Amino acid sequence: MLDRGTAVQHTAAPPPADLADDEIDLGQLALSIWAGKFWVAAFLVLALAIGVFYVAITPRTYQADALIQLEERSTSLGLPAAMQELMESSPRSVTQIEILRSRMVIGQVVADLNLDWTAEPVLLPVIGHAVTRFRLPVPDMAALTPFARADEAIVLDLLEVPPQWVGDPIQLTITAPAQYRVTLPNGAQAEGRVGQALYHPDDGFSLRVGELVGAIGRSFEITQRRELDVINAVRGNLSVSERGNQSGILSATFTHSDPAMAQRILDAIMQSYIEQNIARSAAEAQSGLNFVQQQIPIARAELVEAEQALSNFRQGQQSVDLSFETQNLLTQITRIENELVALQSQEDEISQRYTPSHPVYQQLLNQRQRLTDQRDQLQSETEALPETQQQILNLTQAVEMAQVSYTELLRRGQELQVLEASTVGNVRLIDRAQTARAAVAPRTSLVIALAGVLGLMAGIGFVLLRNWLRRGVQGSEELEKIxxxxxxxxxxxxxxxxxxxxxxxxxxxxxxxxxxxxxxxxxxxxxxxxxxxxxxxxxxxxxxxxxxxxxxxxxxxxxxxxxxxxxxxxxxxxxxxxxxxxxxxxxxxxxxxxxxxxxxxxxxxxxxxxxxxxxxxxxxxxxxxxxxxxxxxxxxxxxxxxxxxxxxxxxxxxxxxxxxxxxxxxxxxxxxxxxxxxxxxxxxxxxxxxxxxxxxxxxxxxxxxxxxxxDPRKAKTGSYSYSYSYNYRYSYKNR
CATH class of the missing domain: 3.40.50.300 (P-loop containing nucleotide triphosphate hydrolases)
Known part of the structure; x- marks a missing residue:
């Protein structure tokens, strides 16, 4: 009997199982992928087809951009330090970006442009945008009549709906040239004409269509959206960022499916932001002017009171005048007081740039101390004057100080009136809104490239997974191992x-x-x-x-x-x-x-x-x-x-x-x-x-x-997991 242990074909002993399992034969892996090249190609073609289809059915998105500058300006009207801080503008970019995106600004745009009205043609499911964009033919079937083709549009001049209808669609269907029928959310229907107002007083509904382009039977969907939802939608399409660090230049972009509407909305946002900025600056000037005008009568009364006190004292003392020495002291004290006020303004400015230990700051403090010592010295000299001279000196000094305050307030009032009349805000529009001709989304080349890469990866993954899931013997070495x-x-x-x-x-x-x-x-x-x-x-x-x-x-x-x-x-x-x-x-x-x-x-x-x-x-x-x-x-x-x-x-x-x-x-x-x-x-x-x-x-x-x-094209190497069962049906078969 045959020696069943004898092998006719002899091969080299295979490597140990643990070493073979740990090795990855890149060459064999490449051969496996090449053997499944038709599967890879099929996945690639399918992925590219899906990518092209996605690009075709996705609405184009266009982007408008604008550029504004935040200016740091001073009134340059010689106001005191406290008033200068009130009127100067040093806007922070982060703050201004949030203001630009606020409901105050965007809400005004929504109201001005009626963005809470939507009126759009009814599109075919999935491929509707592709039909209108590429002017694809649509079969002339009754079921497809309501769906839009190319160059169909509607423009609303008026839309009012009751609160309970906000967010509910209103169906408009063209019944004849320049005529239409609307189906309201409550099921009621009404007939209207283009250019004429359609009123439904029982429901609180009003509509006027300014323009209607489409064939008879075409349908449009009209909706009054909630204002907050529209504001959030506009805010989501608006992007504002600062160019550079602390440059004060803000770049704003807005995306929309309609390039003209993108430009129009962004331009309206910029104008609304500038107007609120000007209104805020004017309000600040008006507030300062009101404060000065309230202080002028008080300062005038104080001046009159001081002059009356001086006049009464002189009359009581039979026209006593200041001596030459007393007049000289008064002049010096007044000069020193003015210099101290000026030094105080300088200290307010220097303190923002230097610490008290800085030499510049120390020099100012030393100068103020010298002036204070001189003032104290002069005031001590006034104590040696006769009582009458002291009284008249004090009264005269009070009159001069009141006169200076009153004069300063009058000057400030005139300056603020000029400022209020010439307020232009601290924001300058550098570039008006402009929409690029090319769409920003979908990015065709990127989508196709990504689809191709994903298709290749999916194809290769499918081939490798298919090979890995194969349970069958892949080569003679597996049989010889057992x-x-x-x-x-x-x-x-x-x-x-x-x-x-x-x-x-x-x-x-x-x-x-x-x-x-x-x-x-x-x-x-x-x-x-x-x-x-x-x-x-x-x-x-x-x-x-x-x-x-x-x-x-x-x-x-x-x-x-x-x-x-x-x-x-x-x-x-x-x-x-x-x-x-x-x-x-x-x-x-x-x-x-x-x-x-x-x-x-x-x-x-x-x-x-x-x-x-x-x-x-x-x-x-x-x-x-x-x-x-x-x-x-x-x-x-x-x-x-x-x-x-x-x-x-x-x-x-x-x-x-x-x-x-x-x-x-x-x-x-x-x-x-x-x-x-x-x-x-x-x-x-x-x-x-x-x-x-x-x-x-x-x-x-x-x-x-x-x-x-x-089949060597399908052969694979590596470690495998096998499972099997014996429940084969091998029954008798009738001839």
Whole structure:
């Protein structure tokens, strides 16, 4: 009997499993991707088509931009420090950006432009924008009549709805040239004409359409939106940022599907912001003027009171005048007081730039201290004057101070009046709103490029995932790792694939019809391997089996028998599948055969037929018996194997799958060798191991296997996870 541990084809020992599993063969990975290039191309084309479709159906978005400057200006009217701080403008960019985006500014724009009114044509679902943009033809069907085509528009001059209808759509349908019908949210309908107001006083509804372009039957949707929702929508499309750091230059952009409307809205926002800025500056000037005008009567009263006190004192003292020395002291004290006031203003300015320890600040403090000492010295000298001179000095000083305050207030009032009349704000519009001709979204090139990249990634991912999910054997090295020699590898060919498996289209014998096919050449290699591998076998007979149906077992048996007979040997092909054997269809054999021989109902010579070539005989399965396993276990089967061995150079038994029934195990115990057929990429390695264990449990050691249908384009490497089950349906089949 054949030494079933002998391998005909010897290969180098594979690397350890743990090392092989940790390695990634980039070359093999690239080959796997290249083998699935058609899948990758299909995903790429699909992704590009989706990208183009997305670009076509997405509305264009345009962007308008404007530029404004925040100025830091002073009134330059010689106001005192306190008033200068009131009137000077040093706006912070962050503050101004928030003001520009505020409801105060945007709400005014919404009201001025009636942005809370929406009136748009009803578009076809999904492709509506593409239809209007590319002027795509739409079938003239009644169901499609309401949907917009190209160049259809509506303009509203008036819209008033009751509060409960805010946010609800109003349907407008063109009924005739310049005529329309509206369907209100409460279900009521009304007829109207373009240019004429339509009133519905019972519901508090008013509408005037200024322009209506479209064919009869076209529908438009009119909505009065909530003001806060519109403000938030405008704010969402408005972007304001500062150019540079602390530059005071603000760049504002606004996006909209209508380029003209984008420019119009942004321009209105800029004007509203500038107007509120001017109004704020005017309000500040008016507030300062009001304060000064309130102080002027008080200062005047104080001046009159001081002058009256001085006059009364002089009259009481009989026209006492200041002496030369007293007048000189008064002049010096007044000068020093004015200088101290000026130094106080300088200190307010210097304190914003320097610390008290800075030399400049210290110099100012020293100068103020000297003036204070001089004033104190002069005031001490006044104490040496006669009482009358002291009194008149004090009264005269009070009059002069009141006169200075009154005069200063009059001057401030005049300056503030000029400021109020000439207020222009501290914001300057540098660039008015302008919309770019090109749309900013969708970005066609970016979308197409991204779609292409995603398509490639999806295609490659699909190919790799598909390869990873394959449970079938991928190469002879996997079979050799589990101790099974590979007698031959039958390459995949289109002709061979058509003659094996569940989708076989004919019962032609490939070795006869196309003897040059690569699959036939591989079977010749199997023939040679078996010739030398069976030199020590007890009988010149082999059992060909598989783990499951559709592995190409019958294809291999028939064509191996033919190529062996072509060498001049006598070969007998036996259909040993007594449950579903179909080899008789290759030879047009009658429905009598092996089953009847084993049952003693017919002799071997009665059922043995000649094959299509010399030297080839065929023994069909015959009528399917109810007890195939029992028939095969009879002594008559072993006697038949011996008889065939005496009459033929080689006997080939085509058996059922091992994992389906027990018949092949019984046959394998009687023949000289057992060969398993493994279908590339379909037969799981776990099933092959199970087939091996099943045979070994019965005392049969597999001689080797044939890797059938090998396609190097689909082969993969790496570690795999296999699972299998034995619940194959292999029942009797009626003829």
């Amino acid at each position: 101790g099974l020699p590979v007698y031959a590898t039958v390459n995949h060919t289109a002709r061979a694939a058509a003659l094996m498996g569940p989708n076989r289209r004919s019962r032609d014998i490939l070795a006869i019809d196309d003897p040059t096919d690569l699959a036939v050449e591989a079977l010749r290699s199997l023939r040679t391997s078996l010739h030398f591998g069976m030199l020590d076998a007890d009988t010149r007979s082999i059992a060909i089996t598989s783990t499951a149906p559709n592995a190409g077992k019958s294809f291999t048996s028939v064509n191996l028998a033919v190529v062996t007979a072509q060498t001049g040997q006598s070969v007998c092909l036996i259909d040993a599948d007594l449950r579903r054997g179909q080899l008789r269809k290759y030879f047009n054999a009658p429905k009598i055969g092996l089953a009847q021989v084993l049952a003693g109902e017919a002799a071997l010579d009665e059922v043995l037929i000649e094959g299509p070539i010399a030297g080839l005989s065929f023994l069909p399965a015959g009528e399917y018996p109810p007890n195939p396993s029992e028939l095969l276990m009879r002594r008559s089967f072993r006697d038949l194997v011996v008889e065939l061995n005496d009459r033929f150079d080689l006997s080939i038994f085509d058996t059922p799958p091992v994992l389906a029934v027990t018949d092949p195990v019984i046959i394998a115990q009687a023949v000289g060798a057992t060969i398993g057929i493994v279908r590339f990429d379909e037969t799981p390695l776990g099933e092959v191991e199970a087939m091996k264990r099943t045979l070994e449990a019965s005392g049969v050691r597999m001689s080797g296997v044939v890797l059938n249908g090998f």
